[in-house]
Amino acid sequence: MQSKKHAEGQVVQAFGNLLHVRFEGNIRQGEMARVKVGTESLLAEVIEIAGNEAKLQVFEDTRGIKLHTPVEFHGNLLEAELGPGLLTSIFDGLQNPLEEVAHATGVYLQRGVYMPPLDRKKNWDFVPTAKAGDLLKRGDSIGYVMEERFKHHIMVPFSHFGKVKLTHVAKGGAYTIETVIATGEDEKGNLIEFRMLQRWPVKNALIEGKKVRPTRMMDTGMRILDTQFPVLKGGTFCSPGPFGAGKTVMQHHLSKYSDVDIVVIVACGERAGEVVEVLRTFPQLIDPHTNESLMKRTVMICNTSSMPVAAREASIYMGAAIAEYYRQMGLDVLLLADSTSRWAQAMREMSGRLEEIPGEEAFPAYLSSRISAFYERAGVVQLGEDSTGSLTIGGSVSPAGGNFEEPVTQASLAIVGAFHGLSRARSDARRYPAIDPLISWTKYLSEVGQELNARLPHWAERVRQSSSLLRKGDEIGKRMEVVGEEGVALEDMIVYLKSELYEFCYLQQNAFDKEDTYCPLDRQVELFRLILKIFDGHFLFDTHDEARGFFLNLQNEIKNMNFLPMGSQRYKEAWDDVEKKLSSRMKG
Ligand code: ADP
């Protein structure tokens, strides 16, 4: 956001963070402006233009803005800086590096302090892969630097359209992100300079290459997700749930364990201090796949409490642009937004101030198209003949009172490929993760089945059977509440006990137990096979009591196995015990 002022104006009216500004010059929708309050310079965005008056939303606390406060327009849109150094960073929605800002201003972040997102002085070891004479287009790699364990490709800027012929590429060596590392000539013969640093307007999708269908599963180590409601790399999912149901815990789990390369976390906290908590704890986490700091594969975008709601919107788009940029390098990226409801509320507030015609629950009519456009930035992009990059997007939704009929949940459900609905009843019963298997769904099961059939035949079909068993069990359970255990047939009660066992030993998972928190796919397949054996089994019991006693005992034994390291002596012994117990009771 360094460009020079090209137009100016002054405030004629202020309403919350909405300003009416009279201006001279030629400005455009979406461009950034700076509102000059004393020595402070507050970032704002043009959202509406009529004649020589524009409406601006300010991204900062608007204290001190008065009639005639000067405003400068800079011509550029809200942009992300893209280049090496993004990983491990913690930004706010305008891509201010929060740690650096905190250093400069003290613990209490000051408004109007903007710092370059990426380090200008740091040297990166550039390895050229293209050479003079090569004909490239946007997104093509000129070379790379190692950023943590990833090859960070230095790509022809995405803002450059048309072919470019390289005229010079720097020798391998250490350069800063602002050094010219290559030059070229466009189709009109203009000289173009390439640096490691490039910029992109965050509200536009950054993509070069064809989108192809997602096919590979994103393994998360959460049984209820991977087995029952899986997500594909390049797919989308949303997890709505009432306050305290476990949305944030789940997103943390995903950011920690998902088998992707890069994770971009957009945190719009709901509780005061929640974001601070994330900032404090996350950098200490260790990546279970590499044993290194998790931050080495992470970019965090956090809304600080000192910023008004408009910044939430910026955060969502900032996160998306950074995630897409890494996808273009052929990496698997996961973008998590917690919670998208905070963003929707920002839209509602601004729409109200603009006096737009309100839609349902006073959300603007364009709410669902904005939400769709956000999730549509996910996908798998074909980059070369056998190279792809993927961006998976997952958002949490926090509807008031946990009512899923509200507009944000409904708009999300209309677009995502998997729905993980958290329920208050389950979290109150401490059945974690509180994803309700009776209301949740996924569109990706068949593709995942293709991948897992080799390990367990008819995978998708077997998962569907387990869903229907859960449904039957739930029905019988409800009947039993009315007529008592003895009031249902023994076979029915056994169906109920099987569904409870599945629920208790498989779908539930303790996020705070060392072993249970992450259940690798191999282990899931092994345990699911055991569960299927129980589902298929014909059991011999004389009484309801006997059946109940047997199943309670069995489920406790299996549950305890989840807390033992796979393959350990105790695990094997427990497994043998369970097998013995089963064969003593099963017919055939
Ligand atoms: P939300 O984001 O939906 O408001 P949180 O994710 O902050 O809710 O969860 C609230 C609390 O519920 C957590 O602090 C934790 O005590 C409990 N909890 C959530 N998920 C789990 C889980 N998988 N295992 C154990 N406890 C959980």
Ligand code: MG
């Ligand atoms: Mg939360």
